[in-house]
Amino acid sequence: MTTTNRWLTETGGTRGPEYAQRFAALAASGEDVHGEADFCDRLLAPASRVVDGGCGTGRVGTELARRGHHVVGADVDASMLAEARRAAPDLTWIEADLLDLGPDDVGAPVDLVVLAGNVVVYLTPGTEPALAPHLAGWLAPGGLLVAGFAADRHVSVADWDGWCAAAGLEHVASHSGWDGSPLADGVDPDYLVSVHRRNS
Numbered sequence: 001m002t003t004t005n006r007w008l009t010e011t012g013g014t015r016g017p018e019y020a021q022r023f024a025a026l027a028a029s030g031e032d033v034h035g036e037a038d039f040c041d042r043l044l045a046p047a048s049r050v051v052d053g054g055c056g057t058g059r060v061g062t063e064l065a066r067r068g069h070h071v072v073g074a075d076v077d078a079s080m081l082a083e084a085r086r087a088a089p090d091l092t093w094i095e096a097d098l099l100d101l102g103p104d105d106v107g108a109p110v111d112l113v114v115l116a117g118n119v120v121v122y123l124t125p126g127t128e129p130a131l132a133p134h135l136a137g138w139l140a141p142g143g144l145l146v147a148g149f150a151a152d153r154h155v156s157v158a159d160w161d162g163w164c165a166a167a168g169l170e171h172v173a174s175h176s177g178w179d180g181s182p183l184a185d186g187v188d189p190d191y192l193v194s195v196h197r198r199n200s
């Protein structure tokens, strides 16, 4: 996979320290920075197997591991992963494009793959339709694919739901945020948090 990844192009692959500091400052100011982990945790049995796809600084995966889940994180940006490794050196953090990782690399089958913080928006242009089918192959029967992203940019709600359906994933729920708010009727949302399930 060549690195025309949108995130690396936009950030130059140097965003890690700033990203980590921004969330540390938010947490220090009393802001809840664990909405994504809360959302995923509610869907999981204790000690579930989770892949934090596009984990960045490990913000979500580290919190899920703290709550007792078995987490592997993968990201294409070394500067982000350096922060994850610093914060949680005992977890497995893999530097790779998600599309270049096979099931064995991430310890599949897993119970949940989470794509938090616009991972879907920052994929290498043209690879977007391939991601849901690829990640579906990592899920155990009953396993969940959870994605949250700005749906007014490169990938729409209909795109994502269509690619998940084509991958054999059943639609479970769509929300407008990690707090579980419903989508407004008849309005394309700016932000989508969706859950799809592999049934067999």
Ligand SMILES: C[S@@+](CC[C@H](N)C(=O)[O-])C[C@H]1O[C@@H](n2cnc3c(N)ncnc32)[C@H](O)[C@@H]1O
Pocket: 005, 007, 008, 053, 054, 055, 056, 057, 058, 059, 060, 074, 075, 076, 077, 080, 096, 097, 098, 099, 115, 116, 117, 118, 119, 122, 123, 124
């Ligand atoms: C805005 S950050 C979100 C990081 C983290 N998930 C969070 O919520 O804090 C988006 C991340 O997606 C990663 N990313 C984008 N495309 C990727 C790909 N194809 N494979 C792995 N990581 C990817 C970027 O490197 C970046 O760290």
